[in-house]
Amino acid sequence: MASGLHPDVGRPVTAPDFLLSRATGSLRTQGALASFTDPADAALALRSGSCGLVVGAIGFEPDAPAALVEPDVVVRTDGPLEPPAYFRAMRTRAHIAEEMPTAAEHRARVATAIAGVRAGELDKVVLARAVRLAAEEPIDPHAVCAALIDSSPSADGYLVDLSPAGGRYSGRVLVGSSPELLVRRRGDLVECHPLAGSAPRSADPAADQAAGRALRASGKDASEHAFVVDSLARSLGPLCTDLEIPEHPSLTSTREMWHLGTRIRGRIADPRTTALDLTLAVHPTPAVCGTPTDAARRLIAGIEGDRGFYAGAVGWSDAGGDGEWMVTIRCVEIDADRAGAVAWAGGGLVADSQPDDEVAETGAKLRTVLRAVGAA
Numbered sequence: 001m002a003s004g005l006h007p008d009v010g011r012p013v014t015a016p017d018f019l020l021s022r023a024t025g026s027l028r029t030q031g032a033l034a035s036f037t038d039p040a041d042a043a044l045a046l047r048s049g050s051c052g053l054v055v056g057a058i059g060f061e062p063d064a065p066a067a068l069v070e071p072d073v074v075v076r077t078d079g080p081l082e083p084p085a086y087f088r089a090m091r092t093r094a095h096i097a098e099e100m101p102t103a104a105e106h107r108a109r110v111a112t113a114i115a116g117v118r119a120g121e122l123d124k125v126v127l128a129r130a131v132r133l134a135a136e137e138p139i140d141p142h143a144v145c146a147a148l149i150d151s152s153p154s155a156d157g158y159l160v161d162l163s164p165a166g167g168r169y170s171g172r173v174l175v176g177s178s179p180e181l182l183v184r185r186r187g188d189l190v191e192c193h194p195l196a197g198s199a200p201r202s203a204d205p206a207a208d209q210a211a212g213r214a215l216r217a218s219g220k221d222a223s224e225h226a227f228v229v230d231s232l233a234r235s236l237g238p239l240c241t242d243l244e245i246p247e248h249p250s251l252t253s254t255r256e257m258w259h260l261g262t263r264i265r266g267r268i269a270d271p272r273t274t275a276l277d278l279t280l281a282v283h284p285t286p287a288v289c290g291t292p293t294d295a296a297r298r299l300i301a302g303i304e305g306d307r308g309f310y311a312g313a314v315g316w317s318d319a320g321g322d323g324e325w326m327v328t329i330r331c332v333e334i335d336a337d338r339a340g341a342v343a344w345a346g347g348g349l350v351a352d353s354q355p356d357d358e359v360a361e362t363g364a365k366l367r368t369v370l371r372a373v374g375a376a
């Protein structure tokens with residue numbers, strides 16, 4: 001680069017402030033004609049037709065501030081997004097500055113929660129831990145997103161400017177690569193692909209296949225998974241007709257993880273129900289919260305505190321009702337000054353869960369984003 005040029009020269013001016021990359025179709029947007037911190041207001045604006053499209057993120061807690069906007073400029077594509085060469089060439093370099101909590105403390109929390117499940121206080125709860133990352137050079141959220149899209153076999157990735165949520169979120173950006181489709185509506189077709197029940201993958205092909213087979217055969221993981229499918233069946237039942245739910249989950253994978261997944265399909269009962277309405281009806285599922293929902297939510301708030309946008313939903317919905325929302329996992333929230341970030345990972349706990357396995361599982365889940373920021 002010639003000296004004297006602005007360091008940002010070459011940076012695509014079309015860099016979006018929201019994007020969702022999916023193999024089945026993507027969307028990126030810039031600007032905001034309107035913004036919503038209450039998802040119910042956004043849902044109403046879509047249904048009334050006063051707003052044509054809503055994009056952004058909603059928090060884990062339904063009453064937490066959302067970062068939703070009606071975007072100004074919208075580009076839709078049929079396939080996944082191809083990150084610009086400018087961002088692909090950037091290497092993020094960060095390191096873990098703090099474990100929140102330490103792996104040992106997370107193990108102790110997990111053991112306490114499993115004891116609660118065994119005592120009959122609840123059936124399942126998802127506990128998460130976080131790490132604070134410190135950057136060697138300012139982090140460019142688009143570079144992290146490009147790395148996540150490029151390392152996802154299905155080119156999954158998302159980026160959301162959290163500023164519309166206000167307060168401490170001003171200037172922060174959420175970036176991730178979620179394998180979990182919370183809900184999608186296309187025309188009258190409604191689809192979900194819940195994941196629950198996980199095992200870390202292995203670099204050794206034989207060990208990797210064995211880990212997948214063991215997950216498929218695991219009664220503990222089947223029960224963890226069933227809570228999610230049952231919850232979706234209950235919440236979607238009144239909103240859909242012809243709900244098709246396979247009897248058994250199948251094996252699915254990311255670069256780091258094996259998961260049990262179930263492809264659920266149905267037809268929308270009332271065409272006025274938008275993808276955002278569906279999202280608000282099913283969220284939070286026991287894939288990120290637990291069963292019963294309120295007991296799990298209370299336990300999570302007491303142990304972890306405020307999850308913010310982690311374990312929420314990220315996506316888009318249009319006034320015609322179409323849209324797609326992913327579960328906000330495998331993500332990192334980048335500070336407004338770009339000097340640091342926080343990444344989270346959680347896992348479901350049932351009566352048969354083992355604390356050491358759970359620590360290993362969250363460690364493996366964290367690697368998705370740690371690799372993308374050069375901290376793995």
Ligand SMILES: C=C(O[C@@H]1C=C(C(=O)O)C=C[C@H]1O)C(=O)O
Binds near residue numbers: 126180197330346347
């Ligand atoms: C909570 C996370 O993942 C969720 C929990 C899973 C599990 O408990 O097996 C699997 C996939 C996700 O639904 C996360 O990645 O942070």
